[in-house]
Amino acid sequence: MQFKNEFLEIKKSKPFYKIDDKTYMIFQDKTAVNFNSCNCYLIKNDNKTVVIDPGCSRNNLIQTLKEIKVEIKDVKSIILTHSHSDHYVLVNYLKEKAQSEVYIHHSDSELLEDTSKYFDSLFDRSFIKSRPKFKELYQILEYFSNQEKYEVSETNFYLNPAIKSVFDTWNIYSIKADHEFKDNNTLPGNLKVIHLPGHTAGHCGLLHPDHSIIFSADIDFNKRGPVVSSKYANINNYKKSINKLIRIVRNHKIKHLFPGHWNPIFSNLETSLKQFYREFEIRQEKILEILAQKEKMTVDEITAETYKEFIKNFVDLIDDTTKDSLLVAEAAELMTNRNYLTELERLKLVKQVFLKNQEYWKLA
Numbered sequence: 001m002q003f004k005n006e007f008l009e010i011k012k013s014k015p016f017y018k019i020d021d022k023t024y025m026i027f028q029d030k031t032a033v034n035f036n037s038c039n040c041y042l043i044k045n046d047n048k049t050v051v052i053d054p055g056c057s058r059n060n061l062i063q064t065l066k067e068i069k070v071e072i073k074d075v076k077s078i079i080l081t082h083s084h085s086d087h088y089v090l091v092n093y094l095k096e097k098a099q100s101e102v103y104i105h106h107s108d109s110e111l112l113e114d115t116s117k118y119f120d121s122l123f124d125r126s127f128i129k130s131r132p133k134f135k136e137l138y139q140i141l142e143y144f145s146n147q148e149k150y151e152v153s154e155t156n157f158y159l160n161p162a163i164k165s166v167f168d169t170w171n172i173y174s175i176k177a178d179h180e181f182k183d184n185n186t187l188p189g190n191l192k193v194i195h196l197p198g199h200t201a202g203h204c205g206l207l208h209p210d211h212s213i214i215f216s217a218d219i220d221f222n223k224r225g226p227v228v229s230s231k232y233a234n235i236n237n238y239k240k241s242i243n244k245l246i247r248i249v250r251n252h253k254i255k256h257l258f259p260g261h262w263n264p265i266f267s268n269l270e271t272s273l274k275q276f277y278r279e280f281e282i283r284q285e286k287i288l289e290i291l292a293q294k295e296k297m298t299v300d301e302i303t304a305e306t307y308k309e310f311i312k313n314f315v316d317l318i319d320d321t322t323k324d325s326l327l328v329a330e331a332a333e334l335m336t337n338r339n340y341l342t343e344l345e346r347l348k349l350v351k352q353v354f355l356k357n358q359e360y361w362k363l364a
């Protein structure tokens with residue numbers, strides 16, 4: 001408890017937490033790009049400082065660098081745990097100020113560079129297209145997929161303000177990585193790559209050089225469970241990655257986990273990881289329960305049920321910005337359920353049937 005209490009105290013008053021003499025955590029904060037931000041980590045390394053996931057606000061970064069006496073021009077390397085835009089908010093800024101070089105796993109580098117592919121990964125366009133409810137969402141995905149630059153303010157067609165506010169926060173742009181890495185590679189700052197696919201294909205954690213902590217990226221102990229809404233999320237791989245992390249934590253006697261969102265895990269690491277894994281099973285059970293009530297259901301019908309649950313859990317997190325954006329959340333929920341059905345099919349618990357060209361799911 002000692003670490004956790006101390007951490008929570010510091011989080012109230014400072015933009016960063018000192019992990020050890022050369023390692024710092026800059027807190028995720030709402031002002032980065034509205035709510036779209038993540039925890040950022042710094043490894044001080046003479047004049048070759050390394051930053052992991054610069055998704056905090058510019059102010060927090062500048063203030064932290066000043067306090068720990070690092071000049072921005074010395075931030076030479078940026079390691080991205082995966083290609084999602086909340087993790088690269090300040091990449092362009094750092095490239096401009098320090099000519100920092102970007103590192104990412106080879107399986108995620110294309111998604112980082114190709115914004116059209118990125119938009120398609122968020123909301124599989126062919127999947128959204130056939131659903132009239134998401135007409136505006138489809139329209140904006142189509143529009144941005146064909147643009148060089150992504151500026152919501154420049155759209156020349158009417159855009160539902162609710163959807164506009166969501167897209168405004170995403171801050172998606174194309175980044176060409178300077179270096180691609182793979183599992184087990186050693187990166188600047190002596191960080192070792194732990195490939196943890198599932199959230200995306202190239203999602204990675206990083207082992208700190210003193211082997212006492214792991215930066216676990218989006219294996220983040222999110223109360224709503226693992227985020228698996230994207231087209232390239234894979235639940236089976238995600239489960240294997242959590243189990244891999246459990247083995248590493250055990251074998252290396254890892255003391256703490258520092259995730260890309262929310263707070264660090266300072267104790268009972270294995271229990272926290274197992275609880276997070278359990279979230280998959282809870283939702284699988286929920287979907288099976290829903291399917292048991294009818295002979296067959298579409299993914300949309302299943303989503304209507306799980307979405308009710310989602311809103312209930314989400315209600316304390318909804319503020320003025322997020323409230324209007326629920327249509328986008330509903331589309332994400334639909335994508336999530338589709339990925340769950342794929343996983344349940346792999347487990348031979350459900351099967352897909354077609355009736356008059358319509359796709360249905362039923363218990364196997």
Ligand SMILES: [Zn+2]
Pocket residue numbers: 082084199218
């Ligand atoms: Zn992510």
